[in-house]
Amino acid sequence: MNISIVLLFALTVPFLKVVSADNPVTSSAVNGQTSVNITVYNNNLGFIRDTRSISLPKGEGELHVQDVASQIIPESVSVASLNAPDNLSLLEQTYEYDLINTNKLLEKYVGKTIKLQIWNQYHDRKDTIDATLMSNTDGPVYKIGNEIYLEHPGTKILPELPDNLFTTPTLTWFYRNKTEKSHTMEISYLTNNINWNADYVMTVNENETTAKLSGWATIRNQSGVLYKNARLILVAGDVHRVQDIQRKRAFARAEMQMAMTPQFEEEGFFEYHTYALQRNTTLKNNQSKQISLLDASNVTIQKEFLVQGDMYSYTRPFRDEKQKHDVNVCFNFKNTKESNLGMPIPGGIIRFFKQEKNNSVQFIGEDRINHTPVNGEIKANIGKAFDITAERIQTDYKQITTKIHESEWEISIRNQKEEDIMVGIIETLPGNWSVISNSHPYTKTDAFTIRFDVKAPKNEEIKILYRIKVGL
Secondary structure, X not given: OOOOEEEOOOOOOOOOEEEOOOOEEEEEOHHHEEEEEEEEEOOOEEEEEEEEEEOOOOEEEEEEEEOOOOOEOHHHOEEEEOOOHHHEEEEEEEEEOOEOOHHHHHHOOOOOEEEEEEEEOOOOEEXXXXXXXXXXXXXXXXXXXXXXXXXXXXXXXXXXXXXXOEOOOEEEEEEEEOXXXXXXXXXXXXXXXXXXXXXXXXXXXXXXXXXXXXXXXXXXXXXXXXXXXXXXXXXXXXXXOOOOOOOOOOOOOOOOOEEEOOOEEEEEEOOEEEEEEOOOEEEOOOEEEEEEEEEEEEEEOEEEEEEEOOOOOOOOOOOOOOEEEOOEEEEEEEOOOOOOOOOOEOOEEEEEEEEXXXXXXXXXXXXXXXXXXXOOEEEEEEEEOOOEEEEEEEEEEEEOOOOEEEEEEEEEEEEOOOOOEEEEEEEEOOOEEEEEEEOOOEEXXXXXXXXXXXXXXXXXXXXXEEEEEEEO
């Protein structure tokens, strides 16, 4: 059954003062907002600073601040008079979220008389009758005259909005005010469900030696309120939060040919960096907005083919046949001035495109990168090589003692491309290990990892062999 309700009451307007016998009530809606500042973290958290000009009567009263985020964290709310802090004291604070809906409205009128409006088809007019709402537990029950109606097709008309129901989420304060002058009040709070992330597009040149990098900040507002003509600040980093309260992440200023777009200005803050948009913007509720974050040209890149080994059973015979490995295609670039970068880069998804001979571009892969400091290195895995194959086999195994084992391994690389290439082979080793013999030189990259970098001639197969002793 469709239920329609008409409310006959005066709409609340900004700064409307309703004086009761005891305490005056002042309401402030978004129309009274003089400025709003939004700080957005990349973990679904926002910090809102909402400034309003509000006139309050002297003495004690109630202030209702409407049009705040429905995803507000009430415990984080703070309010202050910026121009007369010594003249305003806040005694109580309440967050009202018991918002209007059909059932809540009808529940407030149980036992009371309302009006039902029906269409009189015989006289081509609307007739209005009085009805007492007896119950609304399992649908409305009315008493009309001496009869009980379990349902009624009429439109329900209520005389006014009941107390303690609000059309929008509302912050309420019980205050004591010592001045008749208007207050410039800043209401600040944290809210969930507003987020931002960085996305990058890297267009690689035909020779795969340099690339153009552009970054975009995507802001998603699902906090439940519109932020109009707001000052926007982005923060990236890990700020500790208790339970469901979340974090920040940081990144810094562009240099050399790495240029932050003029829209953003970087500034260090605490242990983080912030980017302030140099113009105001509007974020609608349930809206995603992209703003250009950075651009860099002629970024030096390096293409790499990698074979990633697992931690195999170096302590028992490996009886399987030759095991095939993927050959990963990676693009690496250093975050340095020499590479035409040189700024802390926030983590995000980076999408790679390659320029063809006819100057068109094609998508070639994507990866997620971590937050990268200055002088760090970004390694992006964008796919699997089609014309390069890798296989592994255990060629020998010996158990020297109950805790010492020897094994020999052969890794075959076949290059069916039309040019010579370099292939990196990364081996993860357990326990106390030592390489007894090896056909190609290797580098120890950490306590449990070695890496072979071998040249694979075109249309040939090469074999890398090494023998290892492992003690557990």
